[in-house]
Amino acid sequence: MADPSAIELTSAAMSYSGRTLFRDVSLQLAPGSFHFLTGPSGAGKTTLIKLCYGELRPTEGRVTFFDDDTGHMDRDTIALLRRRIGVVHQDCRFIDHLSVAENILLPVTVSGGNVERARADMDDLLGWVGLKALADHRPPELSGGERQRAALARAVILSPDIILADEPTGNVDWEMSLKILGLLIELNRLGKTVLCATHDMSLIRQAKTRVSARVLRLRDGGVELAGAEL
Numbered sequence: 001m002a003d004p005s006a007i008e009l010t011s012a013a014m015s016y017s018g019r020t021l022f023r024d025v026s027l028q029l030a031p032g033s034f035h036f037l038t039g040p041s042g043a044g045k046t047t048l049i050k051l052c053y054g055e056l057r058p059t060e061g062r063v064t065f066f067d068d069d070t071g072h073m074d075r076d077t078i079a080l081l082r083r084r085i086g087v088v089h090q091d092c093r094f095i096d097h098l099s100v101a102e103n104i105l106l107p108v109t110v111s112g113g114n115v116e117r118a119r120a121d122m123d124d125l126l127g128w129v130g131l132k133a134l135a136d137h138r139p140p141e142l143s144g145g146e147r148q149r150a151a152l153a154r155a156v157i158l159s160p161d162i163i164l165a166d167e168p169t170g171n172v173d174w175e176m177s178l179k180i181l182g183l184l185i186e187l188n189r190l191g192k193t194v195l196c197a198t199h200d201m202s203l204i205r206q207a208k209t210r211v212s213a214r215v216l217r218l219r220d221g222g223v224e225l226a227g228a229e230l
């Protein structure tokens with residue numbers, strides 16, 4: 001039998017207040033694959049990512065996590081499966097009065113995981129994203145690139161199988177974009193499935209020299225596989 005897809009959308013449609021954003025979107029994220037999601041601003045990239053981790057349900061169609069249809073799942077079951085999916089939100093979603101390290105620990109705290117062990121591993125994790133010196137700082141004191149790397153550390157703290165990154169290089173310079181891309185590629189080489197939304201074509205072109213990535217483009221209410229023009 002073929003490997004189950006990490007995440008699969010089948011004929012998914014999404015509407016907000018009766019306004020259809022996209023329809024008939026089907027995609028499969030195979031385990032260990034690397035996908036980019038691109039498209040014009042407002043096309044629905046963030047919305048599609050929210051479908052991919054169950055924050056939103058499609059107005060039509062089906063979403064499966066690891067071959068399980070989420071349509072019949074209650075919130076608790078979806079929350080359990082979500083521990084296998086790490087998300088880097090476009091706006092990072094930090095709690096500003098907690099330190100960077102405490103923010104990174106939040107998924108462990110919230111899921112009732114082993115906080116002591118996670119604290120013991122924190123130095124390595126902060127070292128991986130290059131933020132050791134900022135562990136005790138508060139999120140508002142961080143630069144854009146530091147925030148994105150802290151968000152990535154938080155996304156991987158539960159060792160998820162899948163990383164969904166929504167514009168993880170928004171508002172950072174090229175050098176920092178490459179650094180963040182490098183971290184995502186590293187995760188993919190460790191076997192993680194990666195979906196990265198970006199409108200930065202240079203970043204996609206750069207990635208394609210280093211990793212076998214497919215590019216999905218949201219346009220005119222549908223999704224297409226972008227071709228060699230990239």
Ligand SMILES: Nc1ncnc2c1ncn2[C@@H]1O[C@H](COP(=O)(O)OP(=O)(O)OP(=O)(O)O)[C@@H](O)[C@H]1O
Nearest residue numbers: 016017021039040041042043044045046047048199
């Ligand atoms: N909760 C919501 N209620 C109503 N409309 C929404 C909601 N969330 C998003 N939208 C609308 O859906 C459209 C797509 O938004 P989305 O954030 O998914 O696009 P995007 O492709 O990620 O955009 P960007 O590249 O600018 O981040 C926008 O027009 C937005 O205003």
